[in-house]
Amino acid sequence: MNFWTRRWFRTLPNYYLVLGGLILVTxxxxxxxxxxxxxxxxxxLARYFIFIQNFAQPVPNFFPETWSLAIEEWSYITLPLLLWVLHSTLSNRLSRQRIVLLTILTVIIGTNLYRFIIALQIPISAGEVEFRGMVTTRLDAISYGVLGAYCRHYFPTYWTNDGLRRRLLVVGLILTMLTALSSSVVALYFYHKLGIQPAYTFYKRTFYFLITGVNMALLLPFMDGWRTPSRQWTQLGITRFVTHISLISYSMYLLNLTPVMLNVIERIPTTSATVGWLKVGFFWGVVLVLSTLLYKFFEKPVTELRERLSAKEPTQLISERVNERMSE
Known part of the structure; x- marks a missing residue:
């Protein structure tokens, strides 16, 4: 309950504010x-309020970018509940560490099996795009990050090993580039020309999501240790800019497409290339300004309310875990 309180104070108020604003404007x-x-x-419309707008069907055209938020919210529900169930039933036979790993792998393996079964039942001609945006076919999306957190917590000596971090980074980047190239529009042309597009479609429905999740997980150890900015970046203001974007990113996610792009930018006629580029600049300016205002005057104050209603999540420094393992 403490986890849900802290997580939903972070995500739900902003979402409902923007959703209500879109309904009112319409x-x-x-x-x-x-x-x-x-x-x-x-x-x-009611489905949007309980995040089932794309539970087992494609998201409707109204506020379509929320397909990923619905997947996120259902992950926050299912992972802790499954962990609680497994802990309640298996705590006498398995250690806490194994129960946590079993929970993560159950979600990852279960979702991949479900995707595989559904992919066999739906004709290839239906394509693969809908698989990307449904809760039931993407419930494993966050679990790869949770798997990274599991490794960080239980294997801190490996997680903080600089040599291993760099090797995993190289492997992760290479696999990410290969995955991106194999899924590009150019590659799709060759798949069609060679007559193997049905196999590609099946791959995009199934193993593509698993490979992408693993690729991102391989980058986490290095990124987790990349904390100190260079002096040059700080002097140029890059560090401050990146930090600011990270803070307002959730507000940007909610505002950029339907509220700004579809309801404002696309209503301005593009009469020339110059006007088109001006629209691009105007889009980014509006998104950055509105997202900053939304974060400063609503998202941040509301998020801070959770400190009064919940306990702060327990934290443990990696160095403490390293010392503990070394003493063992």
Whole structure:
């Protein structure tokens, strides 16, 4: 409950504020024009409030970017519940460490098996795009990061080993580039020309997500240790800019597509290349300014309320874990 309180104070208020704002703007625009509103039906709209807009079906056109947030929220529900169930039933037979690993692997393996079975049942002609954006087919997405956290906590000497970090980084970058190239539009042309596009489609429905998750997990040890910025970056303001973007990134995620791009930018006619580039600059300016304001005056104050309603999550320095393992 403490985890859910802290996590949902971080994600839900901002989401509901932007969702409510979009609904209000759509209704006001319909009222001013005298035309019917473009909102989905009541049942579909209600799904957005409990994050089932794309639970087992593609996300509707209204606020479509929230497909990934729904996957995230359901991961926050299923992972702790599964951990609790396994701990309640297996704590007498397995150690806590093994129960945690079993929980993570159950989600990863279970989701991949489900994707594989569904991929066999749906005709190849239906494509692979819908597999990317449904909760039931992507429930493992966050688990690769949780697997990284598991390794960080239980194997700190390996996690902080500089040589191992660099090797994993190189392997992760190479695999990421190969995965990206194999999924590019150029590669898709050759798959079609060689007559192997059905196999590619099946791959994109199934193993592609597993490989991508593993690739990202391999980068985590190095990125986790990359904390001290260079003096030159600090002097140029790059460090401050990157830090600011990281703070407002959730607000940017909620605002950039439907609220700004679809409701503002795309309503401006593109009459020339110059106007097109001006629209690009205007888009980024509006997104950065609105996201900063949303973070400063709403997201940050509301997130800080959780300190009054929950206990701070326990933390343990890696150095302490290293010393503990060395003493053992």
């Amino acid at each position: 209704l006001l625009r319909a009222w001013r024009s005298g035309l019917p509103d473009t909102l989905p039906d009541g049942g579909t």
